[in-house]
Structures are given as structure tokens and as C-alpha cells.
Amino acid sequence: MADLRFLRAAGAVCSLLLVAASCTSTPDFTPKPKGYNRIDLPPHTYRLLPSGHPYTFEYSRYAKILRDSSYLARPHWINVYYPSLQANVQITYSDLQGQPKLFNRMLEDARKLTSKHEIKATAIDESVLKTPHGMRVAVFELQGEVPSQFQFYTTDSTRHFFRGALYFRTATANDSLAPVIEYVKADVVHLLNTLKYQ
Numbered sequence: 001m002a003d004l005r006f007l008r009a010a011g012a013v014c015s016l017l018l019v020a021a022s023c024t025s026t027p028d029f030t031p032k033p034k035g036y037n038r039i040d041l042p043p044h045t046y047r048l049l050p051s052g053h054p055y056t057f058e059y060s061r062y063a064k065i066l067r068d069s070s071y072l073a074r075p076h077w078i079n080v081y082y083p084s085l086q087a088n089v090q091i092t093y094s095d096l097q098g099q100p101k102l103f104n105r106m107l108e109d110a111r112k113l114t115s116k117h118e119i120k121a122t123a124i125d126e127s128v129l130k131t132p133h134g135m136r137v138a139v140f141e142l143q144g145e146v147p148s149q150f151q152f153y154t155t156d157s158t159r160h161f162f163r164g165a166l167y168f169r170t171a172t173a174n175d176s177l178a179p180v181i182e183y184v185k186a187d188v189v190h191l192l193n194t195l196k197y198q
Contacts, residue, residue, distance in 0.1 A: 041183045046190060053078075055093060055162060058194040060187045068092075080191070086169040087184050089191075094161040106161040110138075110153045113165070117146045131193050141185075145174055149181050150188060160197050164188065 046058040049065065053076050059065070062084065068077035068091075080089040096103050118124065122144035129137040129152075137154040153163040166184055168177060 039179050041179065044183075044186060044190070046187075046194075053093070054095065054160070054198050056194075056196050056198060057191045059191055063089075063187070082184065085180050085184065087180065088167045088169060089164050089184070089188060090167065091162070091164045093163075096155070096157070096159050096161055098158050103155065103157050103161065106155070106163075107153075110151075110163050113163075114140045114142075114151050117142050117148060120144055120146045129189070129192060131195065133196055135192075135195065137192050143174075149174060149177075150185050152188070152192065154192070154195070156197075162195065164191075 042062055045061045047061050048058055049056050055076070059080050060082065063080045063082045066079040066081050067073070068079055070077075074092070074094070076093040078091045080091065082088070094102070094106055096106070114124065121142045123142070125141045125143075127139050127141075129139050131137060131154075135154050135156075137152050140151040142149050142151070148165045148167050150166040151164065153161065155161045166181070166188065168180075170177075174181065
């Protein structure tokens with residue numbers, strides 16, 4: 001009999017504990033959005049391109065100038081490479097030698113190289129930048145998961161044709177790279193604003 005009372009009492013206590021546990025409110029669970037690594041970017045500081053090219057400009061102190069080593073490379077094709085950011089601004093240069101056909105071909109090539117990204121680009125914004133030295137620069141800002149987010153060219157149509165494109169040597173998505181893209185774009189705009197031909 002005592003065992004039966006003990007079992008009933010134990011059952012009542014367990015029931016009360018279950019009721020009490022079920023009455024406590026559970027906190028609402030909301031998954032947190034995916035986070036991105038913090039990227040600390042240094043202040044913008046610049047130095048002058050070493051001599052030896054038919055052009056000069058100021059580029060970031062955090063970048064290195066590397067000769068273009070591709071099999072298509074011509075003299076004065078260089079890379080402005082940011083080792084810590086895995087960013088690369090490819091610069092190509094052509095002496096037009098006063099040849100209208102060569103000018104037209106270079107212009108067409110520049111347009112084709114930008115339009116190749118239309119498949120992945122969600123938008124391509126084209127604008128014209130006028131530099132303090134009176135040059136007009138066609139600038140293309142590409143959005144979406146494209147390999148090149150920023151491209152440009154400038155020419156005097158008779159002698160100089162100067163083109164560039166920004167690339168990243170990483171598989172990181174462009175929305176994660178957004179602060180770095182904006183940082184390097186600011187450096188490229190400075191490069192263009194200080195561009196002069198020799």
C-alpha cells in the first residue's frame with residue numbers, strides 16, 4: 001500500500017514537472033544572416049610610376065607594378081597588382097601611329113572586351129570621366145558575378161590608346177568583395193586623374 005502511495009506521489013510530481021516545463025515560453029529563434037569577414041583597408045596613398053613608359057600616373061603604395069607576362073603582351077603592358085587584396089588592374093597601351101584603322105580596331109576591341117561580360121552582368125553602367133589634364137575616359141562599372149568589375153579606356157584617337165580592367169584573383173563572391181572593389185576603384189580613378197603621356 002505504501003509503495004502504491006509512493007508511486008502515485010512520484011507520478012504526480014513528474015506530471016507537475018512536465019506541466020511546468022511545457023508552460024515556460026520558448027524564445028523565438030531567428031537565424032542570423034550570413035556574415036562576412038571584416039576587411040581592414042589602408043588609407044589611400046600614392047607614388048609615381050617609374051619612368052620607361054610612354055605614359056605616367058600615380059598608383060597605390062600598396063600595389064606593385066608587374067610586367068604583363070601573357071603571350072599576347074606588348075611593350076608597356078603592365079599590371080598594377082595588390083598582393084594583400086589579390087586585385088589586379090591590367091593596363092594595356094598601344095601607339096596608334098596616326099592610323100585611323102588601328103584606332104578603330106582598338107576601340108572595337110575595348111568595346112568587345114567589356115561586352116563579353118554581358119552574360120553574367122546584371123548591369124553595365126557607362127560614364128565619361130574628364131581628367132584634370134583634359135582627357136576623356138570611358139568608364140564601365142559592371143555589376144553581378146562578373147570577373148571584371150571596372151573597365152576603362154582613354155585615347156587621343158591619333159597616338160595613344162590606354163585601356164585597363166580590374167580583376168580579382170579569388171573565387172570570393174563580388175558582394176563580399178564590395179568594399180575592396182570600391183577601394184581599388186578609387187585608386188583607379190586617381191590613376192586616371194594623374195595620367196599623362198610622355
